[in-house]
Amino acid sequence: MLCLSPIFRQSTSRQTSESAYRDSVRRFVAPPEKRPGGVNARILLAWVAYKSEQNAKNGGKAEQEASLLHVQQMLRFSTENQASAVLKRLRTSASPSEGPWLAVSTPSRGARGHAYRLGAAATASAPDWAACGKCLYSPSGLLTPYMFRPVLLRPPLGQGITGCLVIGFVDQFGPVTKTEIVGALSSLMRRETALKALRRAVAMELLVLEDDHVIAPRNLRERIKNDEIEFGGQSRAAFLDQQIGSRQFESQMERLGGATLERLKAIIRKLPCFYCATAAPPEGGEVEHFPPKHWGGGDDASLLLPICTRCNKSHGSRLKGTPKISRPVVTAERIPFDGETEDFGPWFFEFFLMRAVHYAHALNETCLDDARDAALRFFPTLIALKRGIPVVAVPTGEITTAALSDDLSVTSGAVGALEGLPRLLRR
């Protein structure tokens, strides 16, 4: 960084008047007076209100899907039960006469969660809830930089939701005094909770006390990222994401007969890099096509594998120098296999994964012919399998459609098989 200017982002605005501070603090939109108990319930209600309003504006229904897994990930709960408890509280009547805060608008279908709309207790102040949600969750919202991130994990791994609210508030509206922080956030959390979160953030140097004002350091994001790694938040979050990812995947495979490609890629992005085992960053890594697109691969023909940015860049730059190759035309009607046909799918899959490993090594050594052979020699067989072309057992003549006939089962296997592969690579 070339930065020799003052360390603090808002240091110039310290000269502005007290009233300007107060004006900026007033831009924080608190939830309405009538609200459910607990900070998680309040921000979740604000989120549903804001997202429903957005969905309605875009021509959809005024509702928002909130599956347990999504809520768990969004608020960084360590179990699904915590997400379930918050949603249950919001679906329970505020009082016998007032009805619930949230109501199921479209019941869960397949792997999707329930879609919710505001319940009777919240509808009268729907615009206020949506405005609060916008302040928290719009692209420039106060909580948006921390959504899904490890920093949202409970202390000591992260700052928790209260810490992130305090940090986000200071980052957006600071410099502010302690009193202003406590006052503005009083609709979301108790005074002691806010002060405790503030003390923690200051102790971690995520916020800085200067005289009687609290300011966010210029490199706040960087500091948060470092803390996420140093205090184990990142690995804990990666572990949870992996669990959630495989649960999502299982339920999609089971109930829908397959995950959509986009969801599948989202799951793959959370896995450690297939080639170097680097953990995926909180926002997710990248998806590798093997064989690569440059050599005729694609979503429908290649294996999809998780890859880190560094490995992807190095592959990409080495591939770019080679001529483009178009996808092989597959005309075979049978794939002969010298063994039991039902073994063929898993066997070929493992075999092809090992070719991916070989390919990466060859690329690293710039042995391009070798890399091309590893990627392309059995590519027609992969395509044939993905298309469902039957396998015939040479000894018995038995014919089956191998397990790889489903486009996505290939990658489902990869998700399960990956854990072992980085170990293989380290040998």
Ligand SMILES: [Zn+2]
């Ligand atoms: Zn890598």
